Amino acid sequence: MADDVRIRQFEKMAQDDPNNELGHFSLGKAYLEAGRNTEAATSLKRALDLNPTMSKAYELIGTALHRAGQRELAIEMLTRGITVADERGDRKPREAIAALLREFGAPVPEPKHVSAPQGRPGSSADAGHAQPPSPDGFSCARCGRPSGKLEKPPFKGPLGLRIHEQVCQVCWREWIGMGTKVINEMGLQLANRAHQDTYDQYMIEFLQLRV
Ligand SMILES: [Zn+2]
Known part of the structure; x- marks a missing residue:
């Protein structure tokens, strides 16, 4: 099964090189796609411990935790992910994380500093999509x-x-x-x-x- 081959490859990378966030991130993503949610959450947490600016990892860990029945923790990680995505200007992960928060019935934080020099009036509904x-x-x-x-x-x-x-x-x-x-x-x-x-x-x- 292709999933297993990929998982083994990423497990090897995460083991051989435990301080490389990409190994843990890729492994977490592969676990998630294979429905191994608890293991996915563990690997993604390691990736985020090594590099807390990987906004995409918050989206994935939020999904994994929610599927594993840990809604509160999922919301906490997703909320943190929104802040990180805003700081980095990562629009795509922000939108994906916001969609998950809405799906899980949690509030979506407003963007902290929207850099919108073109500042269209009355466009607050566009927050986070300002460019x-x-x-x-x-x-x-x-x-x-x-x-x-x-x-x-x-x-x-x-x-x-x-x-x-x-x-x-x-x-x-x-x-x-x-x-x-x-x-x-x-x-x-x-x-x-x-x-x-x-x-x-x-x-x-x-x-x-x-x-
Ligand atoms: Zn880019």
Whole structure:
């Protein structure tokens, strides 16, 4: 089963490199997709302990905890996630977290500081969506920013093109740092096809590329 293979791969990464938040994050996400909610919550908590700014991890841990019957804790983590997403300008995770809070019958915190220089009057209903969509329809697959598209594909081939279409410069820079960690700590040799596939898998996971 493909799920099991992925889970084992991510378990190995989380074990081999316990201080790498991406290993725990990816493992938590895979557990969640496999319906292993308690284990998902544990792995995502580790990822957040290592890096409390991963806004997407709050969305996932909120879902995992709620499914595991821990509604109060789910709401607490989601509420914290909203603050983090606002601080980072991560629109997409904010919207997803807000939707979960509404679904769970909990209040959705107002954005703390909406940077809306264009300040349309009477647009408070738009809170959290203050930036206009990009004219070319760009919206980063990972953070939802409507701007900061890469000037060109970061490398050749279909995956490079997908990244160019979908990922902002901020997220791409974050991946470079994380990718270097993945290579070093997993001992990947990118000339090796299987290692390259593993690396690509982490990259797709981290950047949350759409198909
Ligand atoms: Zn981004």
